[in-house]
Amino acid sequence: MMDGILSREAGRRILAMGNEAVARGALEAGVGYFATYPGTPASEIGDTLIAMRDYIPTLYAEYSANEHVALHGAIGASFSGIRSMAAMKHVGMNVAAEPLHFLGLTGVVAGLVLVIGSDPGATCSTTEQDDRWYSLHTHAPILEPSDIQEIKDFTREAFGLSERFNVPVVLNVPSRLAHNAGDLILGEMPKQRGEAGHFVKNPVRYFNLFQTAVENHRRLLEAVDRMREYAYQSPLNRVLPGSGDWGIITTSVNYGYLLEALDLLGLYDLPILKIGISYPVSPALVADFLSPLKGAIIVEDLEGFLELQVKKAAYDANLTLPIRGKDLFPRYGELNVDLISQVLAREFGGEDRLEGLQIADRAKPIIEKLPPRTGAFCAGCPHRATMYSLMKATRRQEVYGGDIGCLTLSGLPPHYASDWVTCMNCGLATCQGVSKTIADQKVITIVGDSTFFHSGVAALVNAVQQNADVLLIFLDNKWIAMTGHQPSPTTNLTVDGEKVSGINIRELMRVLGVKYVRTIDPFNVRAMMNGILEALEVPGFKVIIAERECSLQADRRRRRFKPEEDVYYDIDPERCQRCEECYIEFGCPAIRSRMEGGEEIYYIEEATCTLCGACKSVCPNSAITKTEVRSKVKVSELAGVGSG
């Protein structure tokens, strides 16, 4: 859908997803520097802008090693007078928090926008933390668009606000907006862009030390005060008037949910304050809205960030009306139309109009009984083979550190190969602590290539220096696969087959002082199992590099360059003993079962199989065979439907 994002045709309506709307807004604002570390739900912002480099020569855009680096890069560009943007998922803010805390002190030159892909409901994350709370100490103003159009318009606006108030501006885009695709009406693109920047020295702002830091702190607080005054008049906040004596305050994606819920309930007269600037909330705006009301309800996700500010504003204005919020709505998980309409029906009536909720009530016990569908490694994924080998070799008896990436799925059934997963590089460093304190178990951890280079080098150096008794299995699949195959530091072949230079992990390990390093192909299951057992006999820190490219990328290249190839894998039903080794323990989704003549048989589903052949080395009965000549496709005898 990227073609429309570059269009110069203002007023044209295109299909764009929320993340693409962010990219378009930045382009309309003349962004000249962009940096990101990919993380769902924010990944496509980077994918879009980085693809634009080919068309906009003055746009610099990169996948950075991590969010800390990405934001620092954007700061450098801003100091040099170039509008810049950094994008990351919510937990990326934890990594970028350090530069962000200083960015308020130094201020910006050209506008700097930090886009956060937040994730109420943890639809694609290991936590649903609400990054808006950071602004209580970073003081970065937060804009919260409510639909795709506003995402673009607010992004564009954010650059100007950043310059006007000399602060970085945060744009909060929750997953349900980031991954919403719909209408976007384009605005004007800048005519002239990209004069080279120029760095003007400004030590009083940039060189933060002792009294300068205190002075800049004062300046920052005053900037936020000015921003708070601006918020009173800003068109980014808006009131939908109504004659009702209760009002509703909401923001972000919940504005759409709220309007739809009120439509279902047939309630059209409640005044609504739609907050677009959720930090700093304008106290005067809140007081104006609340003073004629008998009560108000705040509809927002998570723990009540608006509620805190609204209640403070009401207190300061001596308003004593009831303000409801997190006493009505949960402080965890995401809100939706069902939930909001149910709560509002309790307060205002109209429950009989909610047939959808009755259907949901009927459906709930049915859905709860269905087998859940947990994520699993893709067919042909080298990680599956590695995890299978690890659990077979160690019989699930040891301590297994988990980490972030596709390999997080190793903690799910059938492997159960991660005893914990929290943040990036939670594996090795935690394992070191475990290894220094236990004696009865071996300690094994995993990490992927991109995650390692994000923030794992220090953990590795530490493990070497302290000679931690840990086996690190480095799953080098050459891509940032989980977020959509952005290049990682070890990528050495593009999907088009072009060679690029990637870091050689083996050499890096040597340079960092790791004495025991083995490289093993995960598809050689027997070699991997033996390699793991051998390594575990060696005391101290050791590394096995499980090197094999992501199967999706390898398979794409195979399909592109060898369409004539005609190979398939088959399970011989005569030899197969239904021992469950391939079907359950290995658990490749291409291996299926069906009943035939009252007996269960296993078979390989061709549409899913990527021809990796790992199952062949898993089968103890040699029942899985590779065939180079395809059997004839059965053409159905059902005639008459034809293929028009």
Next chain:
Amino acid sequence: MKTYDIVICGFGGQGVITLGNLLKLAGIKEGISVSGAERRGGAQREGGVISHVRYRILEEGEEFDERRMTRSGLIPSGKADMLIAFEPLEAARHCNFLHPRSVAVMNTEPSPPTLVRMKKYTYPALDDLLGTLKQFTPFLYPFNINELSRDYFHDFQHISVISLGLAVGVGDIPVSREKFLEVLQERFPDFEGNRRGFAFGLRLGLSARNQG
């Protein structure tokens, strides 16, 4: 204002998101306002995937009324006019979206989740899954689309486009066939194959609909 809401469900790698985008792109060509969120977490990794497609059509001379006509990115329970399910278990999992006049197109080729493989759950019989869905709407259109694709096109690449044809055939999607063909031509490789797949599904859908 007329609306038409579609829930597409399946699991990662099946083309749920692509079909959602195709439906939206054709809607935009038709001059219809479109929106709808996707759940992509684990999208390439066998996890459940869902795409909401929401069409909103103003009547001639009708003005947009923000209070009455705003539609969020997520279809509320009981509000989907159509369910397109790429897998039977996933069809049942999304029965809460159906209302008594909803139309459900469903691929009957089962794909057992890991916990079924591990024998911690039993995969329900297809008839039971159909029975479940029938409690919500009588308008069910089950087909083994994997088999149709294999038997008539000798591959599995046509499953999505056959599903699209079926959906257009059995439902009242407010977008003309020409617009779908335009999108297929502009955005996807192998137009001829996709055109044939779409026509095949469409004919099958129309015939199933006429048989009631």
